[in-house]
Each structure stands twice: as C-alpha cells, then as structure tokens.
Amino acid sequence: MGTGELIPRLMAQVGSASFGMALAKKNGFLNADGGLSALGMQRNGMNAEQRAIDRAGGTGIYNPTTNRVTQY
Numbered sequence: 412m413g414t415g416e417l418i419p420r421l422m423a424q425v426g427s428a429s430f431g432m433a434l435a436k437k438n439g440f441l442n443a444d445g446g447l448s449a450l451g452m453q454r455n456g457m458n459a460e461q462r463a464i465d466r467a468g469g470t471g472i473y474n475p476t477t478n479r480v481t482q483y
Contacts, residue, residue, distance in 0.1 A: 417447070417455040 422431030435441045440451035447455060460473045463480045471480035
C-alpha cells in the first residue's frame with residue numbers, strides 16, 4: 412500500500428479494524444471524531460521509504476527489500 416492509505420494499511424497490519432483505529436488514535440494519527448489529525452495527514456502522504464526513514468529518526472539508508480533503514 413502506498414500513500415493515502417494510512418488507516419487501511421494499519422488495519423491490515425494488525426488484523427482488526429477496531430484495533431487499528433484505536434492504535435491510530437493512540438498514536439495521534441486520528442482525532443477523537445475519527446478524522447485525520449495534522450500528524451495523520453502528514454503520515455498519510457508518505458510512501459514506505461519516507462515512513463521508514465521517519466521511524467528511524469529522519470536519517471539512514473533505506474532498504475526496499477526489508478522496508479528498514481540502517482544508520483550511516
């Protein structure tokens with residue numbers, strides 16, 4: 412899944428729509444009303460490489476095979 416699919420991707424990863432929505436709210440991706448927050452909109456616009464680099468603290472070398480980032 413690419414950009415614009417934050418919530419469906421999260422629900423698929425955890426295997427449950429309700430748990431996925433709860434995690435998205437807990438992580439600040441959704442507002443209390445279920446709409447995307449500013450952080451959610453930012454993450455929703457990222458592709459896999461950008462998300463991996465973001466998770467790694469903003470730096471590193473992305474490996475598309477493993478979807479992981481190694482530090483320099």
